[in-house]
Amino acid sequence: MSTTLTFVDGPISQALIVESIASFSQQTQIGAHSIFLGQVRKDVLDDKDVLAIEYSTYTEMAQEVAAKISEDCRGKFELQGLEIVHSLGAVKAGEICLFVIAASRHRKNAIEGCAEIVERIKQDLPVWGKEILQDDSHQWKVNR
Template sequence: MSSKTPKKVFVEGPISPAFISDSIAKHQSKTNIGAHAIFLGQIRADQKEEGVVTGIDYSAYPEMAEGVFHQIREAAFEKFELSCMHIYHSLGLVPVGEISLFVFVSSPHRRPTFEALEYIVEEIKAKVPIFGKELLGDSGAFAWKENS
């Protein structure tokens, strides 16, 4: 169920549990779907040399980044038997413990959801130009986040 129009991906601030729950609930009427897989990227309180991470401030050039998200989406639909896919990523400040990435894929069968989900998350981390500034402690120090 691919769409040729790029979807809006960015959410200001953390992705709320209510938003995630509502997204899942909207799929109950889609009776051709037999499996869903979800990835939730949560901000960790990593210990860095300069202090403990208290949050990440995400920035991007949205039009460019959404173009890359669209390419990843189209490639996943070509590669896997998917019924639908939703990708949301935060912009702005996301405190420790909050969700900054929500990927939700659906298919008639479970195996394609697992394979597609891993593929999509790895492609996002490798290709999408999103920049994360890790905020460290109360000092105002920060470090640019590197994807791993």
């Protein structure tokens, strides 16, 4: 199994998500899929609405980090499939910016694997988010 880390420009489309899920259905040894969708929140910072997040990355390093996450989690959770899609550029509040699907023979492995992968992406993947505020000012996002 190879890990797919794909970057897309702007929000992640419903069509891409559906296509990914459909591609996993061809693997009949899989018994469970766990899916995470990350959506940009309309937070309020200093009394200003967050309208969008503009994502940037260091692509080569991100691919290396994603490969390490995949390698670690594939064995630990017996994953049969894994796909990670992350947005780059501007993504408006309410739009999808992160999609992860982890597949395994059993639901517990898929669910726990997906959860760990998302936490490691948020902690380790070199992707930065600049929160665009309603007055056109910005600040760099801090993951909590």
